[in-house]
Amino acid sequence: MSKQHVTTTINGEPAEFLAEPFMSLLDALRDEMHLTGSKEGCGSGDCGACSIIVDGRLVCSCLMLAVEAEGHEIITIEGVANGDELHPVQRKFLEHAALQCGYCTPGLIVATKALLDRHPNPTETEARYWLAGNLCRCTGYDKIIRAVMDAAAEMRGVTA
Amino acid sequence: MNVAMDADSLATLKFGIGQPVPRKEDPTLLQGQGRYTDDISLSGQLYAVIVRSQVAHGRILSIDTETAAAMPGVLGVYTGADLVAAGFGLMPKGLAFKNRDGSDMAKPDQLPLTTDFVRYVGDPVAFVVAETQMQARDAAEAVMVDIDPLPAVTEPALAVEPGAPQLYPNVPNNLILDYHYGDAEGVAKAMSAAAHVTKLRIRNNRIVVAQMEPRSAIGEYDPATDRWTLRLGCQGVFGMRQMLSSVLGAKTGNIHVLTGHVGGSFGMKASLYPEYLCALHAGRALGKPVKWTDERSDSFLSDSHGRDHDFTAELALDEDGKFLALRLNGFGNVGAVMSNSTPQPSTLNAVKNSIGVYRTPLLEVNTKIVFTNTTPVGPYRGAGRPEANYYMERLIDTAAAEMGIDRIELRRRNHIAADAFPYRTPSGNDYDSGDFPALLDHALALADWDNFSTRRTESRKRGKLRGLGVGQYLEVTAPPGAEMGGIRFEPDGAVTIITGTLDYGQGHATPFAQVLSNQLGVPFDKIRLIQGDSDQLIAGGGTGGSKSIITSGGAIIEASGLVIDKGKKIAAHVLEAAEIDIEFSGGRFNIAGTDRGIGIMELAAKLREGMQLPPDMPTTLDVAHIYKGAPSSFPNGCHVAEVEIDPDTGETEVVRYSMVNDFGVVINPLLVEGQAHGGIVQGIGQALRERVVYDEDGQLMTGSFMDYCLPRAVDAPSFAFDAHSVPARTNLLGAKGCGEAGCAGALPSVMNAVVDALSEFGIRHIDMPATPEAVWAAIAAART
Numbered sequence: 001m002s003k004q005h006v007t008t009t010i011n012g013e014p015a016e017f018l019a020e021p022f023m024s025l026l027d028a029l030r031d032e033m034h035l036t037g038s039k040e041g042c043g044s045g046d047c048g049a050c051s052i053i054v055d056g057r058l059v060c061s062c063l064m065l066a067v068e069a070e071g072h073e074i075i076t077i078e079g080v081a082n083g084d085e086l087h088p089v090q091r092k093f094l095e096h097a098a099l100q101c102g103y104c105t106p107g108l109i110v111a112t113k114a115l116l117d118r119h120p121n122p123t124e125t126e127a128r129y130w131l132a133g134n135l136c137r138c139t140g141y142d143k144i145i146r147a148v149m150d151a152a153a154e155m156r157g158v159t160a
Numbered sequence: 161m162n163v164a165m166d167a168d169s170l171a172t173l174k175f176g177i178g179q180p181v182p183r184k185e186d187p188t189l190l191q192g193q194g195r196y197t198d199d200i201s202l203s204g205q206l207y208a209v210i211v212r213s214q215v216a217h218g219r220i221l222s223i224d225t226e227t228a229a230a231m232p233g234v235l236g237v238y239t240g241a242d243l244v245a246a247g248f249g250l251m252p253k254g255l256a257f258k259n260r261d262g263s264d265m266a267k268p269d270q271l272p273l274t275t276d277f278v279r280y281v282g283d284p285v286a287f288v289v290a291e292t293q294m295q296a297r298d299a300a301e302a303v304m305v306d307i308d309p310l311p312a313v314t315e316p317a318l319a320v321e322p323g324a325p326q327l328y329p330n331v332p333n334n335l336i337l338d339y340h341y342g343d344a345e346g347v348a349k350a351m352s353a354a355a356h357v358t359k360l361r362i363r364n365n366r367i368v369v370a371q372m373e374p375r376s377a378i379g380e381y382d383p384a385t386d387r388w389t390l391r392l393g394c395q396g397v398f399g400m401r402q403m404l405s406s407v408l409g410a411k412t413g414n415i416h417v418l419t420g421h422v423g424g425s426f427g428m429k430a431s432l433y434p435e436y437l438c439a440l441h442a443g444r445a446l447g448k449p450v451k452w453t454d455e456r457s458d459s460f461l462s463d464s465h466g467r468d469h470d471f472t473a474e475l476a477l478d479e480d481g482k483f484l485a486l487r488l489n490g491f492g493n494v495g496a497v498m499s500n501s502t503p504q505p506s507t508l509n510a511v512k513n514s515i516g517v518y519r520t521p522l523l524e525v526n527t528k529i530v531f532t533n534t535t536p537v538g539p540y541r542g543a544g545r546p547e548a549n550y551y552m553e554r555l556i557d558t559a560a561a562e563m564g565i566d567r568i569e570l571r572r573r574n575h576i577a578a579d580a581f582p583y584r585t586p587s588g589n590d591y592d593s594g595d596f597p598a599l600l601d602h603a604l605a606l607a608d609w610d611n612f613s614t615r616r617t618e619s620r621k622r623g624k625l626r627g628l629g630v631g632q633y634l635e636v637t638a639p640p641g642a643e644m645g646g647i648r649f650e651p652d653g654a655v656t657i658i659t660g661t662l663d664y665g666q667g668h669a670t671p672f673a674q675v676l677s678n679q680l681g682v683p684f685d686k687i688r689l690i691q692g693d694s695d696q697l698i699a700g701g702g703t704g705g706s707k708s709i710i711t712s713g714g715a716i717i718e719a720s721g722l723v724i725d726k727g728k729k730i731a732a733h734v735l736e737a738a739e740i741d742i743e744f745s746g747g748r749f750n751i752a753g754t755d756r757g758i759g760i761m762e763l764a765a766k767l768r769e770g771m772q773l774p775p776d777m778p779t780t781l782d783v784a785h786i787y788k789g790a791p792s793s794f795p796n797g798c799h800v801a802e803v804e805i806d807p808d809t810g811e812t813e814v815v816r817y818s819m820v821n822d823f824g825v826v827i828n829p830l831l832v833e834g835q836a837h838g839g840i841v842q843g844i845g846q847a848l849r850e851r852v853v854y855d856e857d858g859q860l861m862t863g864s865f866m867d868y869c870l871p872r873a874v875d876a877p878s879f880a881f882d883a884h885s886v887p888a889r890t891n892l893l894g895a896k897g898c899g900e901a902g903c904a905g906a907l908p909s910v911m912n913a914v915v916d917a918l919s920e921f922g923i924r925h926i927d928m929p930a931t932p933e934a935v936w937a938a939i940a941a942a943r944t
Contacts, residue, residue, distance in 0.1 A: 036192070037192015039196070039372070041372045043457075044456065044865070049372060078192050090191065099183075100424075101373065101423045102194050102665070109190060125874075129874055132872040133872075135872065139838050139841075140839075142837045145878070
């Protein structure tokens with residue numbers, strides 16, 4: 001099957017790659033663009049480890065075809081920090097030790113960023129429901145939720 | 161003498177033992193820069209896909225690989241016969257136990273890939289290697305495996321019945337081990353003479369480990385050096401190399417095992433799995449690196465499962481509620497194939513951990529370990545420890561209800577007293593320390609136990625049932641074993657710790673560096689950890705059984721002592737003093753009674769630059785030490801769970817959760833608290849949601865995250881956490897292993913809370929998982 005040429009924007013930079021028509025966007029990111037921060041935890045949209053942001057929407061990249069990225073703006077975990085400076089969500093995850101094995105973490109950071117970009121002042125329950133699409137087997141979620149609430153407060157300019 | 165604290169000393173304090181230091185690896189992991197096995201792509205790498213049995217039991221008639229072999233990109237299709245022809249031996253036989261009559265347990269020979277019979281859905285029978293993952297996947301579909309199906313059995317109680325399907329010809333009745341421990345006669349006498357005997361049948365439901373990173377491995381072989389290289393996620397590269405050595409028939413020096421980041425394991429990745437051997441075989445046969453990465457749908461079938469015991473538990477009490485004897489009779493289902501620690505959870509760990517924090521003079525455990533046509537069962541967070549605590553704690557709540565004694569009072573009457581240590585249990589363990597009555601009080605206060613009735617009334621107004629449960633646990637952790645303590649002063653000024661435990665999420669690099677920093681005054685940020693390179697290790701017990709801080713921490717402490725011994729000799733030479741006059745403290749070698757000295761980092765730098773030393777003088781500070789290990793530690797604690805149940809739907813929510821834990825000396829409270837949280841939510845998962853279901857043909861019905869209910873953020877509570885530490889007396893740090901304790905507290909506290917909420921219906925027991933359906937059905941049955 002012939003490969004298709006895809007032109008897109010990834011983390012603010014123009015990007016192009018060749019993709020077979022059946023290739024998932026996750027595989028294109030990992031294998032073609034060498035952005036291995038997005039993880040495959042299930043391949044069926046149940047775990048959220050492959051979460052990315054497409055035109056401002058939170059998406060499981062394992063459920064999107066690579067060719068569907070044509071013309072869209074994509075943010076992956078590699079584009080969340082500002083150079084060497086961690087995003088507040090990343091910094092709060094670090095301070096709270098809200099990660100253990102770290103495999104689900106890129107997805108959770110991206111999902112949290114998507115939440116706070118849209119809803120800067122979520123309740124804890126709202127945060128738990130928003131992140132319910134991201135499975136984590138290690139942390140028990142408590143520290144994740146504390147980090148999210150703390151990051152939200154800081155980003156709103158409120159001292160937690 | 162006033163010597164100003166230098167920057168290095170201040171850094172040492174900030175990163176000292178007991179400080180909540182953030183983790184060294186987190187900036188990397190948080191930016192998606194982690195290097196898990198599947199993130200590695202080697203030049204020329206090929207891809208392997210495994211062909212698995214689709215039936216639970218059957219005889220392999222033929223495996224036709226021709227069509228697959230001719231497909232585009234396919235470079236090899238291999239079966240078990242190819243591995244045998246290539247000289248691959250039998251899989252490791254793991255732990256050895258004796259039957260009650262003194263004979264050895266059954267240990268059938270197991271090849272990496274089966275050649276005659278398939279024994280579970282997912283049993284690997286062949287594998288395909290191609291230039292791309294997609295080509296390998298397509299070709300795997302084209303491998304024709306002709307299997308003559310046989311009847312399957314999935315329940316151990318049925319598998320031991322006469323006429324049941326037989327998995328191995330030399331394992332009659334599928335019985336691997338007829339395990340017995342304890343004083344059967346004494347227990348029988350106590351039971352018959354007791355004022356009361358509480359008896360419960362308790363199912364310990366089968367669990368899918370569901371670590372978020374699927375297993376992955378890259379196999380290579382270099383003919384020029386006759387060396388195998390395996391990259392994979394595991395729990396200890398030293399032990400993995402040993403297991404590989406036996407199957408490959410290669411010397412350990414000819415095997416190199418490398419592990420980078422590991423995306424969770426919980427016991428599961430400790431075993432040697434057939435897929436790793438497939439990748440190595442193909443790597444040698446094809447002369448290129450071969451990568452295999454599991455897909456989640458295969459992980460459900462091929463990663464070892466956890467738990468799956470079925471016990472009848474009995475507790476004998478006198479008229480005052482004093483415990484007289486405990487007896488467990490039951491089954492451990494180990495699936496179709498032995499994994500490396502298969503029989504232990506429902507035998508030895510049931511023995512050691514059912515005693516808990518109570519004086520129970522007599523104990524008997526009888527376990528039948530049985531093969532069934534199901535996925536192999538391996539260790540899973542606690543590996544029998546949490547469940548044994550669970551059996552005891554459920555017995556206590558039930559006995560309290562049956563005898564009309566308050567459940568807290570019943571615990572108090574039976575606690576091992578704080579002044580009773582050392583205390584020898586009937587399981588042969590010597591508890592060194594603890595304060596169980598105080599922990600219970602502390603936990604009840606933290607949980608606001610006394611005001612529960614107010615909260616119950618409030619719940620009732622909303623139509624909800626509210627229940628409160630306590631789970632007081634003690635785990636026998638940290639099985640003794642040797643561990644490497646390596647310390648190396650690097651050319652770039654870093655100090656490397658080399659040790660053979662291996663973290664798969666625990667964050668070892670940080671607490672180990674805290675220990676080293678504390679011992680040697682080495683700046684925390686200069687310290688690195690090597691744990692995942694077998695070429696660097698001279699010993700390594702791996703991680704498991706909540707032991708890493710005790711074994712590696714102890715190894716680092718002893719190794720630090722050796723560094724200081726060497727350093728004193730060299731410092732004496734540099735400072736032109738007698739060795740006996742050199743003291744070491746705060747990272748400096750000083751001449752006693754003077755302000756003359758040299759810092760350890762400065763000394764290391766001088767050695768690097770090269771200096772003239774007398775011939776009998778050590779030339780480096782580096783140490784490669786083997787620490788013999790310490791006795792088991794006994795972490796314990798008391799958890800209090802509070803649940804709300806909707807009687808109309810059966811839905812249970814954990815609404816409050818409080819815990820007080822004794823982990824001895826805590827090196828890093830930030831990480832330890834996280835370990836407890838994670839274990840508790842795994843426990844809540846097992847208690848309320850998770851369950852592996854097979855149909856009668858042995859097909860897995862819960863084979864995806866849509867069918868298998870892993871806890872999500874909305875299913876987990878917030879936690880109240882307090883420490884109540886009594887330092888261990890038997891290891892160098894005074895630490896007690898924290899990794900598995902969360903499960904041990906959660907199973908009993910949550911289930912006791914569920915039963916408490918349902919007690920008004922006369923319900924005395926409900927099995928895990930207390931799913932909405934199970935709870936609703938129990939209420940409905942009680943109402944009729």
